[in-house]
Structure formats: structure tokens, C-alpha cells
Amino acid sequence: VMTxxxxxxxxxxxxxxxxxxxxxxxxxxxxxxxRVPVIDFDVNNVTEAQCSLSNPNVDxxxxxLKMNDISAASSLNEFWCSNNSVKVKxxxxxxxxxxxxxxxxxxxxxxxxxxxxxxxxxxxxxxxxDYCHRNMLFFEGSCYLITPERLTPAEAFSIAKNYLGxxxxxxxxxxxxxxxxxxxxxxxDRLEEFPFESPLSLTGSKVWTGYFIRFLDNxxxxxxxxxxxxxxxLDPLNYCIVGSRNTLGAxxxxxxxxxQCAVALEFTNNGDVKFxxxxxxxxxxxxxxxxxxxxANNASLHSxxxxxxxxxxxxxxxxxx
Numbered sequence: 590v591m592t593x594x595x596x597x598x599x600x601x602x603x604x605x606x607x608x609x610x611x612x613x614x615x616x617x618x619x620x621x622x623x624r625v626p627v628i629d630f631d632v633n634n635v636t637e638a639q640c641s642l643s644n645p646n647v648d649x650x651x652x653x654l655k656m657n658d659i660s661a662a663s664s665l666n667e668f669w670c671s672n673n674s675v676k677v678k679x680x681x682x683x684x685x686x687x688x689x690x691x692x693x694x695x696x697x698x699x700x701x702x703x704x705x706x707x708x709x710x711x712x713x714x715x716x717x718x719d720y721c722h723r724n725m726l727f728f729e730g731s732c733y734l735i736t737p738e739r740l741t742p743a744e745a746f747s748i749a750k751n752y753l754g755x756x757x758x759x760x761x762x763x764x765x766x767x768x769x770x771x772x773x774x775x776x777x778d779r780l781e782e783f784p785f786e787s788p789l790s791l792t793g794s795k796v797w798t799g800y801f802i803r804f805l806d807n808x809x810x811x812x813x814x815x816x817x818x819x820x821x822x823l824d825p826l827n828y829c830i831v832g833s834r835n836t837l838g839a840x841x842x843x844x845x846x847x848x849q850c851a852v853a854l855e856f857t858n859n860g861d862v863k864f865x866x867x868x869x870x871x872x873x874x875x876x877x878x879x880x881x882x883x884x885a886n887n888a889s890l891h892s893x894x895x896x897x898x899x900x901x902x903x904x905x906x907x908x909x910x
Contacts, residue, residue: 604697611690612715618685618882620716623693625650625669625678627710640670648697650709652680656688665691667751681716681752681879683895685886718881726776726788727881733757733772735789735796736875742851745797745875746900753895754879756799757854758822759834769862791856795865797875799823799898800834800852802866820852820864823898 612619635647642649651668669678682691695709716722721732736748745756759768776787800820823829850866853873857863867873880894 604695606695606709608693608711609690610693610713611684611687617718617884618683618886620882621682621684621691622714622716622722623652623680623682623691624712625710626712635670640668642668646698648695648709650678650695650711651693652682653692653694654682655690655692679751681754683753683882683891685882685891716881718884721881722788723784723786724788726772726779728772728775729760731878731880733789734877735794736877738874739872740797740875741872742797742801742869742875745877746799746898748875749877749879750897750899752877752879753897754877755823755825755898756797757876757878758799761824761826765862773856773860793856793858795853795855795873797873798852798854798864800864801849801900802852803849823900825896825898826893829896829898829900 610621612621639647640649641647642651647670649668649670652665654665665680665682667680683689684691693711714722716725716732719727721727722734724734726733732754734752736745738744738748740748742756749755759765773791776789776791779787800822802820819833819835821831821833824832849869851869851871853865853867853871854876855863855865883890883894
């Protein structure tokens with residue numbers, strides 16, 4: 590979907606485009622993957638503070654989830670402006686049955702002066718069952734992706750909400766080798782399937798996880814040992830209550846540690862993985878996980894499977910349900 594309405598010397602002012610999207614086959618619930626790689630009308634970059642649906646002086650792209658043409662109770666209501674804060678704006682939308690529709694709208698302001706603006710581009714794809722997407726790995730009921738953007742940990746948690754998921758943590762009751770060995774192998778196996786490429790670039794990469802470590806101001810030797818071996822995370826299957834994992838210590842570098850750090854996962858060239866303790870100001874890609882929508886609509890699973898956790902270090906946990 591692209592708009593390209595040219596005026597001289599610039600673009601048509603007060604341009605308004607609307608689309609209503611829904612899959613043609615509604616035998617089973619579907620997940621729609623929306624990407625907006627281009628919103629390019631304005632002369633100047635629009636700040637986050639200026640980006641508002643009520644601001645007539647900026648170009649705004651918005652999307653709303655509707656049920657029977659009425660906004661859903663837990664309605665998706667996202668909007669973006671032509672800014673560079675995130676290179677590719679993405680969203681996963683769950684369409685549980687034929688009553689669900691996705692309404693997209695683009696509205697330009699009344700000050701178009703550019704003759705070389707690219708317009709707005711929207712890419713839409715229904716995710717394949719037990720496959721996800723060419724840039725996502727389906728593994729054990731979930732879709733995994735690595736963000737194209739380099740983010741701070743706080744930004745990674747925010748971006749994960751757009752995917753109805755969370756920054757990756759190792760599933761409970763699984764040790765690292767038992768999980769990562771088949772995970773890496775499945776990523777390699779996709780080389781044998783169309784389009785004959787691995788969806789995740791793992792070798793030599795370092796990505797954010799959803800783990801954090803806090804250090805005491807004056808730790809004892811015992812405290813240091815406990816901190817090295819224990820990392821905190823928010824458990825979306827337990828209402829985003831803080832949990833801990835005690836198997837990360839071997840790869841963590843805690844030299845010159847600050848009061849807290851975010852944990853990154855590094856895939857080494859020899860196929861191993863290790864965890865590293867990084868500054869919360871560092872920017873890295875993030876490994877995001879979200880659940881595949883069930884094949885049958887079960888209302889009781891909606892919030893349980895797609896609960897996203899909000900977390901900024903020092904502010905305490907919360908959840909979007």
C-alpha cells in the first residue's frame with residue numbers, strides 16, 4: 590500500500606487515506622504483521638513531543654483495531670509521525686475472528702512544500718502458521734526476531750510491546766544448552782526451506798535479553814557470589830512479577846560494575862552462547878519473543894498469552910494486559 594499524490598511544487602495538502610484490512614480466510618485466528626518503513630512528507634523531522642493525532646501541523650499515520658466496526662475493548666491505537674526515532678515502525682495485530690478489522694489512516698498537514706517527498710508506505714503480511722515470517726524464527730510455539738534497530742534496554746521493552754511480546758528470557762525449567770542447541774539448529778534448518786536463508790543472524794551477534802542484575806553498594810563476598818549467579822526478570826506468565834534465574838553466571842563479566850546492569854546474550858562463532866553484563870546506556874539489537882496465536886479462539890487465553898511487561902530499572906514492574 591503506497592500513497593503517491595503529487596502536486597506542484599509539492600504534495601497535496603490535507604491528504605487523507607484510509608484502509609480497512611482483514612484476512613480473506615477466517616477459518617482460524619490470524620496474526621497480521623504491519624510495517625511502515627516510509628513516512629516521508631515533512632520538511633523537518635518531527636519530534637516525539639510534536640507527534641500527536643490532535644496536531645494539525647504534522648503528518649500522522651495511525652492504526653486502530655476494531656470489532657464489528659467498533660473499537661475493540663482493549664483497542665490497539667498506535668500512531669507514528671515522519672520522524673527517525675525508529676527506522677522501521679512495526680506492529681503485530683491479533684485478529685481472532687471475522688469481527689476483527691484493522692483500520693489504517695494517513696493524514697498529511699496543510700503545509701506540504703516538498704516535491705521530492707516519498708509518501709507513506711505500508712507493508713502488510715499475514716504470518717504463516719508454524720512459520721511466522723522470513724525474518725522470524727518459529728520455535729516451540731513462539732516467533733523470535735532480532736530488531737533491526739540498536740536500542741537501549743528501556744527502548745527494547747517498549748518496542749517489544751508493538752510485537753505483543755517481550756524481550757527474550759530462557760523459558761522456565763529449561764537450562765541454557767537444552768534450549769539453545771535446538772534453537773540454533775532450527776534457525777540453520779531454515780536454510781533448506783524457501784526462501785533458503787536463516788531468519789536470524791546469530792553468529793557473532795550480541796543482543797539484549799530481558800534480564801537485569803542489581804549490585805549492592807557494599808557487597809560482601811557472599812553477596813557478590815549471589816549477584817553473579819542470579820539475574821532478575823519479569824515473568825509475563827505470572828502477571829509480570831519479578832523472578833530470578835540462577836544459571837547465567839558463567840558468562841557474566843562483572844568487572845567495574847555499576848549499581849545495575851542489563852544482560853546481553855552473545856552467540857559465539859563456535860556455536861556457544863554466553864551472557865554479558867552491559868551498561869543500560871548501551872545500544873544493541875534486542876531478541877524479541879511473541880506467542881503464535883492459537884488455532885482456535887479461546888478468550889481466556891488472550892491476556893495470558895499476550896501479556897507484555899513494562900519495566901524501567903528503578904521504577905518497578907508493571908504489565909499491559
